[in-house]
Amino acid sequence: MPRYSGELMIKVALLIGAFLLGPGLAAGQGLDPAALLRPATDTWPTYNGEYSGRRYSALDQINQGNIGSLTLAWIYRTRGAAIKSTPLEVNNILYFTAPDNVWAVDARFGRPIWHYERKSEGDHIGHRGLGMYKNWLYFTTPDAHLICLDAKDGKLRWDIVLADGKLGYFATMAPLVVRDHVIAGVSGDVTDLRGMLTSVDPDTGKVQWRWYTEPDPGQPGSETWPKDSDALLHGGGMTWMTGTYDPALNLLYWGTGNPNPVLVGEGRAGDNLYTCSIVALNPDTGKLAWYFQPSPHDVHDWDAVETPVLFDAEFQGKPRKLLAQASRNGFFFLLDRTNGEHLVTSAFIDQTWSSGVDSRGRPIAKPSATPSPDGALVEPGSDGATNWMAPSFDPQTNLFYVVARRVFSIFYRVAEGKAEGWGGRDRNLWANTTLRALDYKTGKVVWNHELGEEEGIAGILTTAGHLLFSADVSGNMLALDPATGKTLWHLNVGGEVVASPMTYEIDGRQYLIVPVQDVMYAFAVPGKT
Amino acid sequence: MIKSLGMWFAILLLAIVGSFGLSNSLAQAQAPAQDAAPPKDPAVERGRKQFGQSCGFCHGVDATGARGPDLLRSPLVAHDVKGDLIGDVMRHGRPDKGMPAIPATDDQVADIAAFLHSQIAEAMNSADVPQGYPADRLLTGNAEAGKAYFNGAGGCKNCHSPTGDLAEIANKYSPIELEAHMLYPEGKFTTVVVTLPAGDKIAGPLVHIDEFSVALRDASGEYRSFARDRVKAEIQDRLAAHRNLLDKLTQSEIHNLFAYLQSLN
Numbered sequence: 001m002p003r004y005s006g007e008l009m010i011k012v013a014l015l016i017g018a019f020l021l022g023p024g025l026a027a028g029q030g031l032d033p034a035a036l037l038r039p040a041t042d043t044w045p046t047y048n049g050e051y052s053g054r055r056y057s058a059l060d061q062i063n064q065g066n067i068g069s070l071t072l073a074w075i076y077r078t079r080g081a082a083i084k085s086t087p088l089e090v091n092n093i094l095y096f097t098a099p100d101n102v103w104a105v106d107a108r109f110g111r112p113i114w115h116y117e118r119k120s121e122g123d124h125i126g127h128r129g130l131g132m133y134k135n136w137l138y139f140t141t142p143d144a145h146l147i148c149l150d151a152k153d154g155k156l157r158w159d160i161v162l163a164d165g166k167l168g169y170f171a172t173m174a175p176l177v178v179r180d181h182v183i184a185g186v187s188g189d190v191t192d193l194r195g196m197l198t199s200v201d202p203d204t205g206k207v208q209w210r211w212y213t214e215p216d217p218g219q220p221g222s223e224t225w226p227k228d229s230d231a232l233l234h235g236g237g238m239t240w241m242t243g244t245y246d247p248a249l250n251l252l253y254w255g256t257g258n259p260n261p262v263l264v265g266e267g268r269a270g271d272n273l274y275t276c277s278i279v280a281l282n283p284d285t286g287k288l289a290w291y292f293q294p295s296p297h298d299v300h301d302w303d304a305v306e307t308p309v310l311f312d313a314e315f316q317g318k319p320r321k322l323l324a325q326a327s328r329n330g331f332f333f334l335l336d337r338t339n340g341e342h343l344v345t346s347a348f349i350d351q352t353w354s355s356g357v358d359s360r361g362r363p364i365a366k367p368s369a370t371p372s373p374d375g376a377l378v379e380p381g382s383d384g385a386t387n388w389m390a391p392s393f394d395p396q397t398n399l400f401y402v403v404a405r406r407v408f409s410i411f412y413r414v415a416e417g418k419a420e421g422w423g424g425r426d427r428n429l430w431a432n433t434t435l436r437a438l439d440y441k442t443g444k445v446v447w448n449h450e451l452g453e454e455e456g457i458a459g460i461l462t463t464a465g466h467l468l469f470s471a472d473v474s475g476n477m478l479a480l481d482p483a484t485g486k487t488l489w490h491l492n493v494g495g496e497v498v499a500s501p502m503t504y505e506i507d508g509r510q511y512l513i514v515p516v517q518d519v520m521y522a523f524a525v526p527g528k529t
Numbered sequence: 530m531i532k533s534l535g536m537w538f539a540i541l542l543l544a545i546v547g548s549f550g551l552s553n554s555l556a557q558a559q560a561p562a563q564d565a566a567p568p569k570d571p572a573v574e575r576g577r578k579q580f581g582q583s584c585g586f587c588h589g590v591d592a593t594g595a596r597g598p599d600l601l602r603s604p605l606v607a608h609d610v611k612g613d614l615i616g617d618v619m620r621h622g623r624p625d626k627g628m629p630a631i632p633a634t635d636d637q638v639a640d641i642a643a644f645l646h647s648q649i650a651e652a653m654n655s656a657d658v659p660q661g662y663p664a665d666r667l668l669t670g671n672a673e674a675g676k677a678y679f680n681g682a683g684g685c686k687n688c689h690s691p692t693g694d695l696a697e698i699a700n701k702y703s704p705i706e707l708e709a710h711m712l713y714p715e716g717k718f719t720t721v722v723v724t725l726p727a728g729d730k731i732a733g734p735l736v737h738i739d740e741f742s743v744a745l746r747d748a749s750g751e752y753r754s755f756a757r758d759r760v761k762a763e764i765q766d767r768l769a770a771h772r773n774l775l776d777k778l779t780q781s782e783i784h785n786l787f788a789y790l791q792s793l794n
Contacts (some may be wrong), residue, residue, distance in 0.1 A: 166607040168653065190653055192602055230594065234602050262656070350776070368780050374669040376780055408775045410712065410783075412658045412705075418593040420601050422656035427705075429713040430772060454740055474739035483567060490741060 019468030028150065030135035031090050036161045036177070037247060044089040044504050046242075047129050047174035048390065052310040053244040055392040056462045061510035066477050066525045067489045073511055073524040074110030082498055083515035084127035084460075085174065086390070088137075089504040094513070095132070095151065096520070097125040099142050099172070104154060108506050108520055114154040117427035118147065122170040123187065125496075128242065128388070131175030131182055133202040138182050145421045146184050146198075148205060160205040162186055162198055169193055174242045178252065178283040181208060185239030185254070188359040189301070192260040195237030195275070201287060209286035211273050212355070213237030213256050221273035231268040236260030237275035237351060241305040241388050242247060245283065246321070249338060252283045253310065253323060254461050257303035263371040263426075264299070264419035271296040276304040278325055280340060290340030296362055299370055300353070300411065300426075301382035302328040309400065310337055315441060324393065324440055326402035330352070330385035331363050332443040346443025348386075348436055349404040352379040371411035371424055381409025382426045383455055390459030390500035394468070397482050399437040399446055401460050401468060407431040431455045433473050437485060447485035459500020460513075469512065471497035477514055477521075493521060558585050576644025583619075583631050584641070597628065600645055601652050610683035612642035669790055670781060675789025678782055683788075684770060691793050699794035708787050712775065718767040721745050723753075723760050738762065 031045050039058045040049040048055055062070065063181060080098060087096035087105075094107045100120055104113040104328040123143030131138040139147040143165035148157040162184055163169035168191035175184040179201040194313040195213030200206060225232040236259045243254035259268060259275035274288075276295035283290055292302040309324045315334075323337035330351035335345035342361035347354070353369035369378045383405070391402045408429045415423035433456035435449045452473035461469045468482040475496055479489040495517035503512045512523040581590045587597035600606050609615045614637040622630040633641070679685040689695050702710060719735040721743060731753060734746040743762045744754035755762075766772070 164607070167604055190656060191649075230599055230602065234599075352776075363741060372780075373666045374784055375667065377712065377775070377778060377783055379775070408713070410709065414658055414660070414662070415655065417591060418589075418599070420593060420599075420652035420655060424656045425656050427658060427709055429709060430775065450740075472739060474737070476739060476741065487740065 025410055029091060029134045033179070034275055036092075036279065040504070042505050043091075044087070044502050045132060046088070046176065047086055047131075048205040048242065048307065049086075049502060051178075051245040051247065052393075053307040054309055054311055054395070054462075055390050055460060055500065056394050056464075057259055058464045059503055059510045060463065060465035061505065061508075062463065062467065062503075062512060062523075062525055064467060064481065067084065067465075067467060069525055070479070070489060070491075070512075070523050071363055071526055073509075073522040073523070076105050076110045076112070076520040078518045078520070080518050081124075082126075082517045083520065084126040085515070086500050086502050087513060087515075087520075088130055088132055088515075089502070090151070091295050093151070094520075095130050095137055096515070097127045097129055097139060097174075098518075100129045101127075102137065102139055104151070105520070107504065107511065107522075110520070116149055116154040116156075118159075120145075122165050123172075123190075125172065127172050127206070129174035131177040131180060131184075133177045133180075136202060138175040138177070138184070138202075140173055140175065140184055142170045142172075144169040144171045144186055144188075146171070146175070146182075146200065146205065148202075149459065158205045160200065163188075163193075163196070167193055171240075174238050176242050176245065176252075177202065178245050179521070181241070181283050183252070183283065185241070185243075187238050187257075189238055189258060189260055189262055189422075190234050192234035193236065193238075194233050195235070195239055195256055197239045197254060197281070199283070199284065211279075211281055211286040211288070213239065213277075215273070224267055224270040224273045226267070229267070230252075233274060234260060235268060235275060236262070237272075238278075238303070239305070240303070241307065243308050244308050244323075246310055246337060249321070251282065251289055251337065253277050253308040253337065254281065255303070256323065258295070258301045260421070261415070261419035262299070262301050262422040263413050264415055264423035265297055265370070267419060268269060268297075272298070274304060276329075276412040277317055278304060278308050278323070278335070280337070280341075288441060290529065292333065292335055292340050292342060293362060294331060294333055295329050297365075298329075299365075300329070300378065302380075304328060304386055305388065306386060307391055309391060310341070311393045311395065311440075313395075313440065315400060317344060322440065324400050326386050326391050326438070328380075328384035328386060329363065330380055330404075332400070332402075334440055334443065335359070343489050344443050346438075346439055348402060348443060348445065349434070350379055350406050351385065352377075354394050369411075371413040371426070373413055375410045375412050377408065377410050377429075379406065379408050379500045381407040381428050381431075381442060382411070383407055383409075383428065383431075387457060389457050390461070391463045392460040392468070393440070394462035394482050395491060396462075396464065397437070398440065400440045401437055401462065401482070401483065403433060403435045403456055403458060403460060403470060404436050405449070405455050407455060407496070426505065428455075435460070435470055435480070435485070437482070448507060449480060449485040449487075458497040461501040461503060463503065469501040469514070471514075475516075477516075493519075495519070569648065570643065572640050572643040573647040576640035576642070576647075579633075580638050580641050580644050583633060583637075587628070592645055601649050606645050606649065609642055609646070614712040615642045615645065658705060660703055660705065662703070662705040667704050667708060667784075668791060670784030670786070670788035672785070672788040672792045674781075675785035675787065678786055679789055683774065683782070683786065688767075688770065695790065695793055697794055699791045704782075704791060707790060709782075709786060711790055712778075712783070713766060713771050720765045721770060722763045722765065723755055724763075725755075725760055735764065738764070 093181035102116040120143040144163040199208040238257035259272040354363040411426040433451040454473040458471035499515040592600040
C-alpha cells in the first residue's frame, strides 16, 4: 500500500473520532456529565462529590481492616494561602482553589500541572472550590466575578461580573453545574445587600436566570418585610455555599444567609423571607418551589447556608425523600424534599437562645437573647453551632454527622439611629468543638466525640470502608468508626484542618485527600503507585 | 524685681489654669486603655455640616434617608470618586424623582463626597464593638443586686475578693473588656496532674492536651509529655466556675454583676 494511504486512514479516523466526541472535547478529557449522576468513585466532579451532599464515598479499599497502615502517597504544597476548598478530581487531575488562585495537580503523583492567579480587591476570607462542565472550570472571585477557565491549561475563556463588588459583594463559593446551568451564589453581609443566585450559560457566561433572596415588592414573601421601606431590597440573605440537587425531582436546594442589618432587627420587622431559609428552586427557571426557614427574623448572623443533605430513607415506617440540615443556629431540621413538609426539629448541641419550637417546626427566639446595647450572652455566638464545613450522611449507619461547637458570645448592639451593615458585634468568650452523630428520625445524638477546646472547622467524609474522616482542633486528622465514634487512627498533620476530606480511585488505588493549611496530603494504603 | 515677680506670678497663674485642662486629659490617659479617637478629617467635618444644610432635609443628616433614599446604600455613591458622580447629581438634580438641583461649589461637593464616603466606611466597619464603648451603655444593672449575687448564688466570693484580687478592677480594664473578662477571663489557668504507670505523679501548668497526648511543665520548669493511653491525666481548671456560670447566668444577673464590678474603682 502506498505510504500516504496509511497516513490518510489515520487522519480520517482522527477526524471521525473528533466529530463523534464533539467540539471542545478531545479524547479522555473533559467531565463526562454521567459522572455527576453516579456515586463518586473514579471522579469527584462537584464540590460535595455528588449532588446529594452526603459526602459518603462508595470506595472501600481503605477500610477498618487496614486503616492502621494508612500511608502517604504524596504531598503537594501551594506555599500560599490555606486551602479551604474541596478539590475536584476529573480524569486523574485535581483542581482546587484559594482566593484568587486555581491549581491543577496530577491526582496520581501530586505533580503541578498549571496554576492560574487573578489578583483582586474584596474579601479574601476563603474559597470553596470549582464547578466543571465539559473541559471548562468555573471560579468565583473576591470582587464578585465569575471566571471560566480551560481545564487543559488554565487559560481564561471569559470573566463576567456576578455582582457589584464596590457595594460590598464578594464571592467564595464553588459553583454548581446542573446540566447546562452554571449556578453561582454571592457573599457580603458587611453592608446591606440583596442576596441572589445566578445561573449562566457554561459556554458564554450569559445570564439565564437570577433568583433573589428578597422577593420584589408586592410578590409573595415580601409581606414579611416592612412596607414602604428600603429594608426589603437591602435585606441580605447571601447564597455563599454550594447547594444540592435531586435530578429525579429536578429540584435545586439552597441555603440562604442571615438578614441585614445583621444584629439589628427593628427596621425589618417580620420573618424576613427568604433569608436564613432552605429554598427549593427549579434549576431551569430559578422559580421557587417551596421553602423552610430555620431562623425567622434572625439577629445573630446565623446563616442557614449549611449543606441541605439529600437522602432516601424510612421515616415513620414509610420510605421518604428527605433533606436534612444541621443549621448554624444549633438546630437539626428534617424535611420532605419533594414539598418542604416539616418532619423534625431538634437542637443538636447546647443552646440558650430558643425557648421551644413553633407549630411550623421553627425555633422560637427568646427576647432576652436579642443583641442589646448592654450586651446579651447567647450560646451559640455568631460563629454558630456549626458553620460551612461539610456534614455527612452515611447510608451504612443511617446517621447524620456534624462538627458542632459550644460557643458563648456576648452580643452588643452598637448602632444608634438607623442601623447600617452589622450595627454592632458579638465578642467570643469561650468555645469547644465536638463531632456528633444524629439519628435523622429524631435529631437525637447517638454518639458524641469531643474534638477539643476551641472553634473547630474541619469537614467530614464517610466511606463504605466503614470509616469517618475529620480532624480535631489540635491538628490531628482522625479516622473514626462511624457506628460508634471510636478513634481508629490519627495523625498530627501539623496544622489546623480548615477544609473537608475527599477521596477517589485511580487504576485501582484509593486516594484520600486532606488539605491542611497550604499543604495537600494524599493518603493511601500501601501498594503499587 | 517686681516685674520679674509679676512675670513669675503670671506664669504660675497660667500654669495653674492650664493644669486644669491638662489634668482632665491626664485623667483620661490613666483611665482604662481606650482607643484614641482618630483625628477627624476636616473635609469630612466640613462635608457633614454642608450635607446637613444642603441635603439633610431629604436624606437625613446622617445620610441614611428620610423622604429621599439612604445614600449609604447607593451604588452611585459607592462608585463615586472624589465627588465626580455625586457632583453631577447635585448639579442636575433628579427631576423624575423630585430632587431639585442643589447649588454647590466644587469644594463643597468634594467635602460632601468625603463625608458620604466616610459614612459608608463606618458602615463597612460596623461589625465591631469599639474599645472605647461607653460604660454608661453597659451600666443597666443594679450594683447592690450584683454584690448580692457575687456573695451568694454566683459563688464568686469563693475565689475573688473586692478588696483583694478585684480591688480597683474597674481601673484595670476598659468597661467592655471588664465585662468580657468577668464572664470568661483570658489567660491559661489550667494545671494537670499526670499519674504514671508506676503510680508517681507529676503536676504543673498544662501546655497541651488532646485525645492522644498531654504535655506540661514540671516542678523544675521542664517540658514533659506523655501518651494519653499510658498515663492518667487529671485536669484542674481554675476557670471551671466561669464556664459553669455561662450555662446559668441570666442577662440581668450579668448586668447587675457588671455594675458591681464597675463600682470597684
